[in-house]
Amino acid sequence: MSSPSLGSSVTGRRVDAVVIGTSAGGLEALSAVVADLPADFRLPLLVVQHVPESGPTQLAEIFSRKTALRVREAEDKEAIAGGTLYFAAPGYHLMIEQDLTLALSQDDPVHYSRPSIDVLFESAADVWGERLAGVLMTGANEDGAAGLLAIQRAGGIAIVQDPEEAEVDIMPLAALQRLVPDHLLPLRGIAELLRALE
Amino acid sequence: MVDRTVEIELKLLFEAIYLKYSYDFREYSGASLKRRVLLALREFGCETVSALQQRILHEPQVFAELLQYLTIPVTEMFRDPAYFRALREHVVPVLRTYPSLKIWVAGCSTGEEIYSLAILLHEEGLLERSMLYATDINPRSLERARQGIFDINHVRKYTRNYQLAGGTRSFADYYTAAYDSVLIDRRLRDKVTFADHSLATDSVFAETQLISCRNVLIYFNKALQDRAFGLFHESLCRRGFLGLGSKETVEFSGYADRFEPFAKEERIFRKT
Numbered sequence: 001m002s003s004p005s006l007g008s009s010v011t012g013r014r015v016d017a018v019v020i021g022t023s024a025g026g027l028e029a030l031s032a033v034v035a036d037l038p039a040d041f042r043l044p045l046l047v048v049q050h051v052p053e054s055g056p057t058q059l060a061e062i063f064s065r066k067t068a069l070r071v072r073e074a075e076d077k078e079a080i081a082g083g084t085l086y087f088a089a090p091g092y093h094l095m096i097e098q099d100l101t102l103a104l105s106q107d108d109p110v111h112y113s114r115p116s117i118d119v120l121f122e123s124a125a126d127v128w129g130e131r132l133a134g135v136l137m138t139g140a141n142e143d144g145a146a147g148l149l150a151i152q153r154a155g156g157i158a159i160v161q162d163p164e165e166a167e168v169d170i171m172p173l174a175a176l177q178r179l180v181p182d183h184l185l186p187l188r189g190i191a192e193l194l195r196a197l198e
Numbered sequence: 199m200v201d202r203t204v205e206i207e208l209k210l211l212f213e214a215i216y217l218k219y220s221y222d223f224r225e226y227s228g229a230s231l232k233r234r235v236l237l238a239l240r241e242f243g244c245e246t247v248s249a250l251q252q253r254i255l256h257e258p259q260v261f262a263e264l265l266q267y268l269t270i271p272v273t274e275m276f277r278d279p280a281y282f283r284a285l286r287e288h289v290v291p292v293l294r295t296y297p298s299l300k301i302w303v304a305g306c307s308t309g310e311e312i313y314s315l316a317i318l319l320h321e322e323g324l325l326e327r328s329m330l331y332a333t334d335i336n337p338r339s340l341e342r343a344r345q346g347i348f349d350i351n352h353v354r355k356y357t358r359n360y361q362l363a364g365g366t367r368s369f370a371d372y373y374t375a376a377y378d379s380v381l382i383d384r385r386l387r388d389k390v391t392f393a394d395h396s397l398a399t400d401s402v403f404a405e406t407q408l409i410s411c412r413n414v415l416i417y418f419n420k421a422l423q424d425r426a427f428g429l430f431h432e433s434l435c436r437r438g439f440l441g442l443g444s445k446e447t448v449e450f451s452g453y454a455d456r457f458e459p460f461a462k463e464e465r466i467f468r469k470t
């Protein structure tokens with residue numbers, strides 16, 4: 001599968017938010033994508049990284065050392081701010097409300113996952129429609145494919161990490177079975193694209 | 199453009215439910231409620247939310263089923279053991295100073311939380327002088343709570359939670375096993391009054407010293423949360439305690455200045 005060229009298809013496209021889903025191998029992939037985003041990056045980035053349900057995670061702490069963005073674990077009812085990297089909390093789904101606040105829930109796990117990527121992506125697609133980019137990266141299950149399709153159907157931009165490069169290719173491949181992404185890119189390309197969409 | 203048809207249908211559905219059955223979901227958090235309605239559509243074989251609305255209006259038993267989707271019954275005994283440990287270590291010493299106690303678990307689901315509290319109070323010698331109220335809007339959950347029967351497969355987890363929560367005896371003292379379930383000790387069951395009560399539509403029914411309302415408020419929007427905090431504020435005695443779920447706080451609410459953090463990490467607040 002060939003990827004559409006960056007420059008042409010991005011021209012004029014701007015989004016208001018980016019949602020990112022990743023699982024096994026995700027920490028490094030995510031580091032590569034956010035490392036060079038500047039502190040004045042305008043968009044909020046909302047991330048589901050699969051983690052075990054119990055116990056605190058240090059995701060927010062780890063990443064605050066890896067990026068100039070503000071980094072937080074998502075809180076219920078929190079207003080979404082630009083230039084901020086939000087991580088879904090272990091054991092809770094993360095969703096977006098119409099009034100641009102975050103919502104947590106303990107609905108059943110989806111694909112054995114809570115937080116689930118599908119849940120975040122679908123609710124974000126509802127709120128932002130075409131003003132949303134969704135990124136699905138390395139991982140060992142099928143969470144996220146349905147969500148990415150929902151984003152695309154709502155007019156948003158679907159971005160999949162090139163499975164050749166992904167540490168675990170199951171998640172990107174599951175997405176490619178369901179949809180033709182707007183961009184199929186290596187991590188470096190994803191990082192560049194996010195800056196272009198700002 | 200995002201198609202808003204489903205949002206419109208959902209608004210109409212919750213209005214219909216309210217008018218017909220007096221259950222008020224109009225101010226719940228929209229995203230998770232929508233997800234659950236869409237799951238239910240599949241289950242009931244309805245093509246659209248409007249089709250579901252029609253069935254809800256004409257078939258009360260379908261509403262009873264839908265209610266199981268709209269309320270999330272997930273719970274466990276001594277859920278978040280650190281919360282119960284903090285109650286035991288920091289709140290109980292204050293509760294001891296009262297000659298009699300009223301304790302309210304709001305959104306009790308199938309009873310695990312109130313029975314955990316009953317065990318804790320028993321071990322601290324306070325159960326005798328306590329009245330325990332546990333309320334919910336889901337009649338099926340309330341019925342199961344009254345029976346005090348739990349799946350035996352959970353016992354290992356609950357036993358571990360009990361120990362982490364600072365239990366001083368053996369968890370097995372509090373139940374009898376029968377086939378694939380366990381039955382909570384009668385002395386605990388008899389201490390609890392279970393009742394149908396909605397934080398969205400009902401008012402305060404007692405003066406309490408401790409209210410535990412966990413993992414309920416995340417499903418409400420800000421306005422409805424404030425309504426619930428209003429009820430708790432009214433019900434609690436001077437300097438009474440309010441315990442919330444591990445992702446909930448009064449701090450961003452309209453009642454922020456009327457409660458102070460007491461055990462911040464464990465989300466226990468105290469009326470100022």
Ligand SMILES: C[S@@+](CC[C@H](N)C(=O)[O-])C[C@H]1O[C@@H](n2cnc3c(N)ncnc32)[C@H](O)[C@@H]1O
Nearest residue numbers: 269270273305307334335336396397398412413
């Ligand atoms: C996730 S359970 C929490 C159970 C328990 N408190 C715990 O933390 O383990 C949420 C419960 O809140 C109840 N609930 C939902 N809306 C309510 C309302 N308006 N008033 C009272 N309870 C409500 C649901 O029926 C459900 O049993």
